[in-house]
Amino acid sequence: MQKNIVLSEQEATLRQLLLEVSNYIGTLDGCTRPQLRITGGWVRDKILGVGSKDIDIGIDTMTGFKFGTLMNQYLEQPQTQAKYPKDMLGKLAKIEANPEKSKHLETITTKIMGLEIDLVNLRKETYTEDSRNPQMEFGTPEDDALRRDATVNAMFYNLDTSEVEDFTGRGFEDMERQVIKTPLSAYQTFKDDPLRVLRAIRFASRLGYAIDEEDKQAMGDAGIREALKLKITRERVGIEVTKMLQGPDPVVLGPNPHQAFQLIDHLGLYQTIFSDPGSNSSISESGLVNWSRAYDQAQAFVTPPHTEDVSGAVISSIKSKLLGNTKNVYLMWLLCAFVPWARVKLPTPNKPSAKAAPSPAATAAREGIKADNNSVKVIENAVAYLADIIQVKDAAIKEGPPTTSPLKRKQKTVGREAQGMAIRRWGSNWRCSVMYAILTQITEASSNQHQALLEGYAAWLSELEYMDLLEVYQLKPLITGDRLARALEEKPGPWMTKALEMVVAWQLRNPDESDAEAAISEVREKKKELGLG
Secondary structure (H helix, E strand, C coil): CCCCCCCCHHHHHHHHHHHHHHHHHHCCCCCCCCCEEEECHHHHHHHCCCCCCEEEEEECCCCHHHHHHHHHHHHCCHHHHCCCCCCCECCCEEECCEHHHCECCCEEEEEECCEEEEEEECEEEECCCCCCCCEEEECCHHHHHHCCCCHHHCCEEECCCCEEECCCCCHHHHHHHCEECCCCCHHHHHHHCCHHHHHHHHHHHHHCCEECHHHHHHHCCHHHHHHHHHHCCHHHHHHHHHHHHHCCCCCCCCCCHHHHHHHHHHCCCHHHHCCCCCCCCCCCHHHHCCHHHHHHHHHHHHCCCCCCCHHHHHHHHHHHHHCCCHHHHHHHHHHHHCHHHCCCCCCCCCCCCCCCCCCHHHHHHHHHCCCCHHHHHHHHHHHHCHHHHHHHHHHHHHHCCCCCCHHHHHHHHHHHHHHHHHHHHHCCCHHHHHHHHHHHHHHHCCHHHHHHHHHHHHHHHHHHHHCCCCCHHHCCCCCCHHHHHHHHCCCCCCHHHHHHHHHHHHHHHCCCCCCHHHHHHHHHHCHHHHCCC
């Protein structure tokens, strides 16, 4: 691990500009020349040999807003304009303090040569018992380093000396040890701001680091868990969970949801994070015992398998059909988080309701991590179709593999219709729902049944591929509703939806046919089923 930072040409130009601005400010009446430092994650990533486009500038004598204003003033000088292009500095944007979003201090953001720059003064934080929102005041570099969430994030790059400063005395050591450790007492740090518990998990999982034993003990403390539940908004919890699963902060080793889930599981934080804090619904301890099987299996799907091994070939086969893009990989991990809720039943309502209540899993996602509507819908559908998917899969496996036998091929056309209509029923995210079924069944089956379970899903998915059904949810009817209404001499109406599904069913049974008249004839024979005369 290198201790000296080598700047890129772009970064070196930025350093030169910022030092010129600092020197300029020192010549102004009533102003003291500020000393500038790059703080936080950029320093860590550069030491690890990874570039970053996000740079935080710590200022010791003035606010970020004042520095940004004076930087604009400097760039408007004729001699400066001759040196730097006019569009070098982007528009300054003031980000107001918003403690609920982890913005405890007003920040100025701008772009310089395409780099995202945050300008903020060095500060000291003082917390009260009942809030994670600190009292802020100007601080020394040491104050600013000690208030940070981890020693590896608390090192500074001094623009004057071009040296890395480690005011905690632990930053380099903890990077060598590959450990996440709070600069101050772990218990007090997490009590002051419980969000740091989730940040520690995120940094550990993304960097591939361990968490210090003292920190882990504090993170698992019942009082800290309760503070995390009561003091942190669920929106902020959701942001941290999303970053654990997919980013978007700079990638060093990349997101590692498996390690994040392991830490959440082992620290006893599942209920704190993945449940509705306003509900009495919860997962029993026995219901969480086998969650590790789900996230271990999810990890197996994203880890390159040994293809010469039978189990590796099965996993590769399933992965190729269900995880074709990064979105589905992210959704797999999101669904994995709510596998323990799969079989939790809705409480009996006091009064009957025409509208079905959301599943406990969907409610836990919506209220626990404030998942967006699309994600909640994916989870809701996965739970709703769980039993249906297992039933369709089991029935297909019993029928046996694809065959060239004419008699059996005829039987398979019926199976093609049933399975095709099932996938259309499950919708465009059917792959996510099937993955949820796999992960759920993995937690419910004994370990000696896992391979047979995976082989069953692989065989079924291969059959769907053989029958050209993987994209059947996109299949459009051969004819339009208006043409069908004219052919049947009926007025357009609600009956058309079911009639067009009959057309699609005919297409599934007759994949090589394209004669719309034959499909119309079949619908005509079933007019009574449509409520038509």
